[in-house]
Amino acid sequence: MKLTTAYYQHTDVVALAPTFLGKVLVTVIDGELTSGVITEVEAYAGVNDKACHAHMKKVTARNIVMYEPGGCLYAYLCYGIHTLMNIVTNQANQADAVLIRGIEPVDGLAVMEQRRGKTSGRDFANGPGKLSQALGASPALTGMSLQSDVVWLEDRGIEPPTDFQKLKRVGIDYAGEDANLLWRFKVNTLFGERGHKAWCNKL
DNA sequence: TATAAGATTTACT
DNA sequence: GTAAATCTTATAT
Numbered sequence: 001m002k003l004t005t006a007y008y009q010h011t012d013v014v015a016l017a018p019t020f021l022g023k024v025l026v027t028v029i030d031g032e033l034t035s036g037v038i039t040e041v042e043a044y045a046g047v048n049d050k051a052c053h054a055h056m057k058k059v060t061a062r063n064i065v066m067y068e069p070g071g072c073l074y075a076y077l078c079y080g081i082h083t084l085m086n087i088v089t090n091q092a093n094q095a096d097a098v099l100i101r102g103i104e105p106v107d108g109l110a111v112m113e114q115r116r117g118k119t120s121g122r123d124f125a126n127g128p129g130k131l132s133q134a135l136g137a138s139p140a141l142t143g144m145s146l147q148s149d150v151v152w153l154e155d156r157g158i159e160p161p162t163d164f165q166k167l168k169r170v171g172i173d174y175a176g177e178d179a180n181l182l183w184r185f186k187v188n189t190l191f192g193e194r195g196h197k198a199w200c201n202k203l
Numbered sequence: 204t205a206t207a208a209g210a211t212t213t214a215c216t
Numbered sequence: 217g218t219a220a221a222t223c224t225t226a227t228a229t
Contacts, residue, residue, distance in 0.1 A: 042210070051210070062225060080223030082211050099210060129211050139224090171210050 008070035029136030036103030054095030082129030
């Protein structure tokens with residue numbers, strides 16, 4: 001079942017982010033349903049976070065959607081090549097978001113392999129640009145409600161992992177001391193071929 | 204209008 | 217381990 005709007009509007013994004021681990025991210029693009037279990041996320045905490053696009057209440061055409069109430073998608077292009085998928089959280093005008101950094105494929109594997117131009121296995125969707133490509137996501141999805149039938153998160157009854165690592169966020173060296181915050185959450189044990197089977201057995 | 208930099212990935216040495 | 221690919225966005229003239 002889809003996660004509710006109230007779930008996304010939790011006011012503490014750093015506490016909320018690790019609860020996305022084990023949830024299933026689903027997209028329906030061009031009539032093809034694809035999905036994957038979330039294995040890695042990062043929290044971005046609005047105006048007080050130097051690494052966040054909304055730091056210092058900055059508002060641009062790109063990041064305006066971060067100020068919406070929690071429960072919609074923020075997808076943008078990075079390095080001109082890669083789409084990065086974020087879940088907007090918290091209340092209106094609280095510009096928090098959770099970056100999805102890794103998934104394990106579940107549904108529509110053949111479609112995802114075609115989009116990626118690779119066969120599945122280790123390193124198939126363990127990066128924000130990779131999983132977005134696999135799921136067919138593009139910046140055009142920005143602002144889409146997670147209650148829509150295009151993109152959403154599902155709870156399929158997987159126990160929230162307790163053995164995740166807390167790590168420094170990556171790729172944000174420009175953020176000064178905020179680059180040292182342990183706001184990246186990664187599941188350790190369920191990666192690669194073995195991990196994929198372990199997830200599917202639970203679903 | 205022009206320029207610099209980026210929440211990355213991939214290939215190559 | 218290092219560097220290239222690649223283009224939108226943001227900021228400065």
